[in-house]
Amino acid sequence: MTAGIRVGVLGARGRMGQEVVNAVNGADDMDLVAELDAGDDLSALKQAQVVVDFTHPDAVMDNLEFLTANGIHAVVGTTGFSGERLEKLRSWLAADPSLGVLIAPNFALGAVLAMRFAQQAARFYNSAEVIELHHNRKADAPSGTAAHTARLIGEARAEAGLSPGEDATTSEVDGARGALVDDVRVHSVRLPGLVAHEEILFGGEGETLTIRHDSLHRTSFMPGVLLGVRSVLTRPGLTVGLENILDL
Numbered sequence: 001m002t003a004g005i006r007v008g009v010l011g012a013r014g015r016m017g018q019e020v021v022n023a024v025n026g027a028d029d030m031d032l033v034a035e036l037d038a039g040d041d042l043s044a045l046k047q048a049q050v051v052v053d054f055t056h057p058d059a060v061m062d063n064l065e066f067l068t069a070n071g072i073h074a075v076v077g078t079t080g081f082s083g084e085r086l087e088k089l090r091s092w093l094a095a096d097p098s099l100g101v102l103i104a105p106n107f108a109l110g111a112v113l114a115m116r117f118a119q120q121a122a123r124f125y126n127s128a129e130v131i132e133l134h135h136n137r138k139a140d141a142p143s144g145t146a147a148h149t150a151r152l153i154g155e156a157r158a159e160a161g162l163s164p165g166e167d168a169t170t171s172e173v174d175g176a177r178g179a180l181v182d183d184v185r186v187h188s189v190r191l192p193g194l195v196a197h198e199e200i201l202f203g204g205e206g207e208t209l210t211i212r213h214d215s216l217h218r219t220s221f222m223p224g225v226l227l228g229v230r231s232v233l234t235r236p237g238l239t240v241g242l243e244n245i246l247d248l
């Protein structure tokens with residue numbers, strides 16, 4: 001019998017971490033070698049080839065500094081990555097050209113497709129808004145997925161030479177028009193009962209286009225996470241977005 005990929009999980013007692021532990025245990029080609037949560041000694045991760053991180057935006061950079069310094073590949077679902085954070089990570093990776101890190105704002109296939117469809121639609125519409133809806137235990141707003149979607153729309157608009165559509169609002173209760181991410185309005189809803197949902201709305205002459213994705217259970221993220229674990233071993237450097245691995 002061939003040995004499986006040795007996988008460690010950071011955030012193993014969290015909502016996502018528990019699912020990852022189950023998914024790795026159910027994968028024939030992987031061996032779970034470490035399950036860590038807040039306060040645990042990171043040195044237990046040294047036996048892992050790949051570590052999956054679903055922790056907290058405040059914790060993930062320290063974790064990545066440890067992993068890259070110890071030659072351990074990483075698959076990261078934790079949100080909160082700014083351009084500055086990505087640059088820092090690239091500088092850590094530069095010290096070991098064989099090492100791979102995959103960061104994906106969303107590991108669900110449908111969410112990745114929704115982002116790609118929104119990117120394709122963006123050059124045809126000046127006006128676009130994003131509504132993301134999540135469970136009320138979520139720490140960050142807007143969601144990483146919504147911020148990434150807005151960024152893709154902003155880039156596609158800029159490439160097409162479009163400017164944001166007209167908005168006649170002159171009087172506003174603070175926040176009523178959402179947050180501006182790359183000139184795209186993003187609205188965040190938090191309710192118990194929800195898991196992870198996103199709507200991308202485009203408006204044009206006499207028509208609207210709505211793209212919607214719903215994660216109804218956290219198992220929806222697992223095929224993407226396992227694919228990431230298998231792929232990162234042979235993808236040196238930093239990869240941002242599962243779309244790069246799905247070859248979309």
Ligand SMILES: NC(=O)C1=CN([C@@H]2O[C@H](COP(=O)(O)OP(=O)(O)OC[C@H]3O[C@@H](n4cnc5c(N)ncnc54)[C@H](O)[C@@H]3O)[C@@H](O)[C@H]2O)C=CC1
Pocket residue numbers: 010011012013014015016017036037038039054055056057059076077078079080104105106107108144221
């Ligand atoms: N990329 C994706 O597809 C998805 C990303 N997420 C993101 O994953 C992150 C975690 O989400 P949830 O699991 O819902 O949160 P959660 O709060 O249920 O779990 C986070 C876990 O990480 C632990 N933790 C915190 N700091 C730690 C540290 N320094 N070392 C080890 N463990 C630590 C916490 O104790 C907790 O058990 C969030 O940023 C969320 O937005 C969530 C779902 C899907």
Ligand SMILES: O=C(O)C1=N[C@H](C(=O)O)C[C@H](O)C1
Pocket residue numbers: 079105106107134138139142143144145146195196197
């Ligand atoms: O916190 C969550 O739950 C999720 N976080 C990610 C995000 O912020 O986009 C991915 C997904 O939406 C679930």
